[in-house]
Amino acid sequence: xxxxxxxxDSVYAGTGGKGKEIEELKEEMKRHLIDAVHELKLTGKxxxxxxxxxxxxxxxxxxxxxxxxQLFGAQRLFAKWVLYGALAFLLICSVATxxxxxxxxxxxxxxxxIAATIQSLLAxxxxxxxxxxxxxxxxxxxxxxxxxxxxxxxxxVRQSAGSDGDIVMQYRPDMAQPAYAYERAIWDEExxxxxxxxxxxxxxxxxxxxxxxxxxxxxxxxxxxxYWVLFAIWAMVxxxxxxxxxxxxxAAFILGNVLGYAVFxxxxxxxxxxxxxx
Amino acid sequence: xxxxxKAVRMAMLLVLAFIAMKLFRIVASEMEE
Numbered sequence: 001x002x003x004x005x006x007x008x009d010s011v012y013a014g015t016g017g018k019g020k021e022i023e024e025l026k027e028e029m030k031r032h033l034i035d036a037v038h039e040l041k042l043t044g045k046x047x048x049x050x051x052x053x054x055x056x057x058x059x060x061x062x063x064x065x066x067x068x069x070q071l072f073g074a075q076r077l078f079a080k081w082v083l084y085g086a087l088a089f090l091l092i093c094s095v096a097t098x099x100x101x102x103x104x105x106x107x108x109x110x111x112x113x114i115a116a117t118i119q120s121l122l123a124x125x126x127x128x129x130x131x132x133x134x135x136x137x138x139x140x141x142x143x144x145x146x147x148x149x150x151x152x153x154x155x156x157v158r159q160s161a162g163s164d165g166d167i168v169m170q171y172r173p174d175m176a177q178p179a180y181a182y183e184r185a186i187w188d189e190e191x192x193x194x195x196x197x198x199x200x201x202x203x204x205x206x207x208x209x210x211x212x213x214x215x216x217x218x219x220x221x222x223x224x225x226x227y228w229v230l231f232a233i234w235a236m237v238x239x240x241x242x243x244x245x246x247x248x249x250x251a252a253f254i255l256g257n258v259l260g261y262a263v264f265x266x267x268x269x270x271x272x273x274x275x276x277x278x
Numbered sequence: 279x280x281x282x283x284k285a286v287r288m289a290m291l292l293v294l295a296f297i298a299m300k301l302f303r304i305v306a307s308e309m310e311e
Contacts, residue, residue, distance in 0.1 A: 083308050087301075258297045261304070 003051040004033045011068055020242055022072060033058060079237040086230035093223035100216045107145045107209060108194075114139050115196035115205045118151065122203050128180045137182045140207075147186045148208035150178040154197070157204045171197060173206050190214055228257055235261045244268065 008029050012022055033054050040050035117139060121132050128136075128151065140146045156176035173195065188210035196205040235253040239245040244264075252260035 080308055083305065087305060090301075258300050258304075262296075262300050 001034060001037065001047075001051065003048070003055065004030055004037065007055050008033070012072075029058075075237070075241065079234055079241075082230050082237065083234045086227045086234060089223045089227040089230065093220060093227065096216065096219045096223065100212065104211070110143060111146065111194050111207050111209055112196070114143065114146070115194070115207060116198075118149070118205055119196070119198050119201055119203060122151070123201070126202070133180055133182075136180070140182055141184060145186075145209045146207055147188045147191065147210060148183045148206075149181070150206040151180045152176050152178050152204040152206070154202050154204050171195065171204060173204065178206075179203075186210060231257055231261075235264070239264065242268070 008026050011029070012026055033051075036054035036057065037047065037050045040053050041047060045053065118136055121135060122128060125132070136149060136151070140149045150173065152173055153176075156179075157171045157173050159170055159172050159175070188208070190211045190213060191208050192211050194207045194209060196207070232250075232253040236245060236250055239249050239253075249260075249264055252263060254260075256263065
């Protein structure tokens, strides 16, 4: 009967023969063929002849394989590409997040370093010299993200506020005139303000740096949503193949994504174990 | 409070690692078939 097993396996080759549904179909096909072999043997044929006749009766291998592939292969291929698509979106999303995060962290570090350099330039000075002004404008101009620097006298921005007995110190650069300001035109549709007040310093620094957070949010949320939807579709197709798709599981895939699918697999293995015990 | 924050961050990392592992296994088994 080796020919029968080899024949059935070859018919289902390339269709992802691990699925429960396909295993059942293969078993059924084998049963039919083996019955036919037994019948043919009763007419006096040898086992090999009987197997060859049974296979011939069932249909040519190529023809049958193409029908089976059309039925299951196309579905499996679709599911596979849906999963690969989901993964591609997740990867794009992760790389974009990593890149943007690194960019922001590096910019933050650079801004702080520039503020510290300005601070050390002005340490002990009561006014900002022309030399210092040139150096500051060069420092800011050399960066990619800074469009504005304003330097205030600490005494101008520091104010006490609050009621009697509850006085707090606060910084109000919006209420003060800067001792020095340098602005340059860069694309900064979206920006963030950074304020630096160092200990024991006479100077208060305001830097304005551009950001890409909205563009990044669009990429991040869009990519993640695409991944989420595609993965849920893949999980539903898979559950459908296993004849276990219910509205409950569909909801679990949509809401829980990978975790929902993990629970689905766990439920399946528990079910199978129970079945084996019974 | 800091300890609690640390524990929550640790738990989130564990969940993320589990999800990544699960996804990796799903894709590996899909590629195998």
